[in-house]
Structure formats: C-alpha cells, structure tokens
Amino acid sequence: MYRYDEFDAAFVAGRVSQFRDQVNRRIAGDLSEEQFRPLRLMNGLYLQLHAYMLRIAVPYGTLNSRQLRKLAHIARKYDRGYGHFTTRQNIQFNWPRLKDVPDILDELSEVEMHSIQTSGNCIRNVTTDQFAGAAADEIIDPRPIGEIIRQWSSLHPEFSYLPRKFKIALTGASRDRAAVKFHDIGLMAKADGSGQIGWTVYVGGGLGRTPMVAKKIRDFVPHADLLAYLEAIVRVYNLHGRRDNKFKARIKILVHEEGLESIRSQVESEFEQIRGGVLTLPQEELDRIAAYFAPPDFASRDTDPGELDAWRARDPAFERWLERNTHPHAQRGYASVTVSLKPIGGAPGDATAEQMDSVADLAERYSFDELRVSHEQNLVLPHVALGDLRAVFEGLVSVGLATGNAGLITDIIACPGLDFCALANARSIPIAQEISRRFSAPDRQKEIGDLKIKISGCINACGHHHVGHIGILGVEKKGDELYQITVGGDATEDAAIGNILGRGFGAEEVPGAVERLVDAYIERRNAPEESFIEAFRRLGDAPFKEALYGSQ
Amino acid sequence: MEIITANELVSGAVVYLDCNGRWVQDVNAARRFQAGETSERDEFVKRAKANIRLVSVEVEAVREVNGALVPDRLRARIRALGTTAPYGAQRQVLGEDGHVSL
Numbered sequence: 001m002y003r004y005d006e007f008d009a010a011f012v013a014g015r016v017s018q019f020r021d022q023v024n025r026r027i028a029g030d031l032s033e034e035q036f037r038p039l040r041l042m043n044g045l046y047l048q049l050h051a052y053m054l055r056i057a058v059p060y061g062t063l064n065s066r067q068l069r070k071l072a073h074i075a076r077k078y079d080r081g082y083g084h085f086t087t088r089q090n091i092q093f094n095w096p097r098l099k100d101v102p103d104i105l106d107e108l109s110e111v112e113m114h115s116i117q118t119s120g121n122c123i124r125n126v127t128t129d130q131f132a133g134a135a136a137d138e139i140i141d142p143r144p145i146g147e148i149i150r151q152w153s154s155l156h157p158e159f160s161y162l163p164r165k166f167k168i169a170l171t172g173a174s175r176d177r178a179a180v181k182f183h184d185i186g187l188m189a190k191a192d193g194s195g196q197i198g199w200t201v202y203v204g205g206g207l208g209r210t211p212m213v214a215k216k217i218r219d220f221v222p223h224a225d226l227l228a229y230l231e232a233i234v235r236v237y238n239l240h241g242r243r244d245n246k247f248k249a250r251i252k253i254l255v256h257e258e259g260l261e262s263i264r265s266q267v268e269s270e271f272e273q274i275r276g277g278v279l280t281l282p283q284e285e286l287d288r289i290a291a292y293f294a295p296p297d298f299a300s301r302d303t304d305p306g307e308l309d310a311w312r313a314r315d316p317a318f319e320r321w322l323e324r325n326t327h328p329h330a331q332r333g334y335a336s337v338t339v340s341l342k343p344i345g346g347a348p349g350d351a352t353a354e355q356m357d358s359v360a361d362l363a364e365r366y367s368f369d370e371l372r373v374s375h376e377q378n379l380v381l382p383h384v385a386l387g388d389l390r391a392v393f394e395g396l397v398s399v400g401l402a403t404g405n406a407g408l409i410t411d412i413i414a415c416p417g418l419d420f421c422a423l424a425n426a427r428s429i430p431i432a433q434e435i436s437r438r439f440s441a442p443d444r445q446k447e448i449g450d451l452k453i454k455i456s457g458c459i460n461a462c463g464h465h466h467v468g469h470i471g472i473l474g475v476e477k478k479g480d481e482l483y484q485i486t487v488g489g490d491a492t493e494d495a496a497i498g499n500i501l502g503r504g505f506g507a508e509e510v511p512g513a514v515e516r517l518v519d520a521y522i523e524r525r526n527a528p529e530e531s532f533i534e535a536f537r538r539l540g541d542a543p544f545k546e547a548l549y550g551s552q
Numbered sequence: 553m554e555i556i557t558a559n560e561l562v563s564g565a566v567v568y569l570d571c572n573g574r575w576v577q578d579v580n581a582a583r584r585f586q587a588g589e590t591s592e593r594d595e596f597v598k599r600a601k602a603n604i605r606l607v608s609v610e611v612e613a614v615r616e617v618n619g620a621l622v623p624d625r626l627r628a629r630i631r632a633l634g635t636t637a638p639y640g641a642q643r644q645v646l647g648e649d650g651h652v653s654l
Contacts, residue, residue: 049566099562
C-alpha cells in the first residue's frame, strides 16, 4: 500500500500541530465556537447529540494491520473501546473529548492516517471496491488512481471551498461494488478498442433529499488525462454550482438543471484548455504509485486447500461462511474474506478494540498484512490462501466476527441515526437490530438469498436507503419515529432508486413489514435463483405494495 | 414548560441549567421555565450563549410525567436519556474540568 513520503509526513504533522493550537485557543476562550467550528470540521470533528464525533479517513478503504491496531488503541485509550465503520469506508469514534483530539491525531499520524477532508465542502475521501487489487473480475487495480486522486484533491487550493461536499468513487471491475453511479463523479475502468485501459466517467449521481443516478459524461478518458478531466468537471461545478441554497448545491442539481449536454460542453471546453498541461499523468508516475500496490508474493503461501472440504462437510457454520463470506480472487488458490460486522442483533459497522486487534492479527498472518473497509460497513481480508480459510474462520469465531451473512438480509447498512447524529430525525440502529433478530435463522436467510436492506435516520441518506433492495428512511412525525419503506433500489451497475410504496410504519411495525415483503417475493419468484431485486424488476411494485398495505 | 440545555465544551456532554445557575447532567434537576417567564428564560439563554464553555444552547419544551421531566422532542429525549445503541448506554460524563456555572 501507499507509504507517506517526506512531504506527506510533514504536511500531516503540520496540520496536527496547527489543530492542537486551535483546540488550546478554543478551550482557553480565545476562539468562539463560531470561529472554531469550521476549523474542527476541517479536521473531521463534529459535535453530535451526546459528545464529539471524530471521523478518520481510510483512503480508498485500504488499511494495514498496524493502522487497524492503532485504531483499536485509540478506541481503548480515548473512546469507549469500539469504533464505527461507515458507508464512506471511514471510521468514526463517538465519544472523544475535545482536549484529547490533538493527541489522537498525533497518534494517527504515526501510522500515516488523518481526518483531513472528512468534512466540509471539499473533495472527500475517495472510495472504491473493497476487493480492489484482488477481485477475479477486475480489469485494473483502482487504488493507484485512487491514491493519485487523493494527492491531487488534498488541500487543492481551488477546490477547498466548493459549493458543497464532493465525492468521487471508482471501480476497476466490471461489477460495481463501489456504488459509483451515486457519487458526484463515478469512474469505471474500461478497455478501449486497442486494449488501452482508461476510465468511463459518470457525473451528477447522489443520494440525499434528491437522489439521482449519475449520467455518463465521457465514455473513455485515458489515465494520462484523467486528472485534467476531473479538474475540468470540478472547475465547472465550482463556477456554476448553486451557493444560494444548500439543498441545491450538489453537482447533481447543476447537471439536472442545466442538462447533461450543457455541462458536457462546458467540461469539454475546459478540458481542451488544460489537457496536455501540468495535470498530465506521466506513465512513470503512475508506475511509481502503482508499485506501492504491487500484488503480494502469492507463491509464498501454500495454497493447497487441505482439509477444507472435510471441514465444510462437518461444520454447517463454516459452510455458510465459506458460501457467503468468501469472494473469488484473481489469484488461483486464494479468496477474499468478508469479515462481517453484522452479528445478529448488533449495531452495523461497530467493532470493538479487541475485535480490531484480532482482525489485524489475522491480516498480518494470513492476508499479507492487508485489510479493506467496505462501504457496506464490513472489513475484508483481501488475500487469503484457501488452505488458511479454516484458521481465519476460527480466529473470527473467537471474537464473534464469523457471521456468515455477507449479502444476506441481516447484512444491513445503517447510519448512526438519532442515537448519535445531530442531523437525524429517527433511530436507525435499533431498527437494524430488530430486523436482524427477526431473520436470524440461518436457513431462513439462505432461503431468501441476496437481499440488501439499507437504513437511514434522515433524508441525508448516509445509510443509502434509496439504493436498498428494501430501503428504510426514518422521519419524525409529531414527536414519534416513522419509517418510510422503499423497494427496488440498487447501488450496482444496474443502478436504480427505490420506489416509495405508501404510508410509513411505526418502529415496531417495521420488521413485520419487511417480512411481508420477503414473503411476497418468495411466493412469486420464478425459482430460488431469482433474487429479490430480479423478481422486483419482473413483477413491479404491485405485489409488494399489496404485501405492505393489502388490496386497496 | 421549558428547560435550557447545551453541550459542555471539553467533553461534549449534555448539560442542563439548574436552579442554582450551574450546568448539570440530570434533566430532572433542570430549572423549569413557565409560560410567564419568557424574558427571564431569554436572559439565561443570552448568558449561556456568551459562556465560552457551552456549545449548542437550546430551549426545550418538556412535560412532567410521573414526577420526571420528559422533553417533547424525540431528539431531546434521546439526549436526556442517552443512546439506545450498543456500547452507548452510559451517557458522556463531564470531566474534572467540565463543571460550568453561569
């Protein structure tokens, strides 16, 4: 993975020192909250309902064991012994004290991590496929380009005060596991007619109060021109994005109001002016960065699956875990392992310090020291030899992380909701917990198959409810929580926004409503192989609406 | 009936103005402002907003239920009672240096 050079290290250390001074001045009373607030937000520090929350960037979701151990240490020393992995592939701590935050940032800098640009109207942490650099269906490892985008966008002087926040996601595989069509800019790797690999560029996607699927703005941009093309897009947005209305300030609104052709024309015009200039990415620089992401020495481990089949036959939990939590690897004899942070009845995305330490140990021993955070709030060990899968499973069992439910109904995305978030209108976590308990039986989950439930506690949609096969949005009505259910959303390359089917439900009614949707699907599917989302596309709203509300 | 609440600067903990001008964590110890005490309430809010150790000063409507104060807004109830999520059962506590008076 990428290692800081002298510039990176000095830059991050300088920022920590600067923030320490700002915190000291705030506590001493030399800065008002009005003056301090934008400074703390620039360092990912929010004030939530009960305490401060510190959001730490995990660039393109890639970590090593030393970094995860440091996060465990921070959880233990400065927080409540756990952290919350988010849909932005970041981690959040919910209980730090203001005076400790400079020390936390200092400790993070020791392992080349920080909180810069995890808040504010700037280009945020770039995200990608959690199986990047490992997936069997990958055209190219997207992380080197992700790192180059990170460097380009970090404290970019022109783009530090954009009309609104700006998110870029990229995927190097044909299957989109990074929800790229729901980002301000989405990049999908593509080979042109000559076999040259570059990027298809999508623009204007997003969730929130105005969900939109991104539109293709250019079919192919070679690596060399990518930064110039991105700069052209963000420059057009910076010039014309609406600053008069926070709710209409994202680039999706600009694209929608002006029209794709107009935006494309402006971007192309800007691109022509800067193309071939200082932003051209030389092949040697791409090669230099790509070297940091070179594949590990796969031949160094014994890939004989050994007793794998025997273990599979005698241990149903292991069989389920193998079936759901391992993903095809580009290297023969290897698999990528999803470490589910969705135990039955747990808070999605939470991991204790002990669990983080244990996963770090497993990564060091069995995954060439590599880890990923997924936008679905799980961890990934990207490179595990088949012969090591049983040992990894047993290691995960010992810390309660071996739930074999990746992609199943209990693998729920949920934002922190009103239990923590100052913006939320309703709780998300208890709803996720109840649904998880309702569908806890492994056979029932297997019968249902692939089904993504996504829950947000407000219209800002951090829980991606619009793109859940079943989406749940919490709102407040007359002092009580009410949950609106959508069906048919999809965050993949077949991007779709879910349909609202009718009135909302009280919190205690939600698990039953989900169960009725599931039952309607099972009754009407063509075959067990037809997934929930496939059945919805074939059947439309009607049977699901009837399941929720009866014949009307 | 209303109370005044804020977050303490260093810990971020939820605090309430009590009858002695101190900021305490127990919502039931909060000073209650009746309908006729608007100007007095506003004066306390003004002083609280000027206090460098307080953040997010707000007035909350409350009602008394079985002798306990219950905020009307769900958000305020969760602030008063603490998160219902795992690991969050204990509310953030004021540190040694977290005691604030008007």
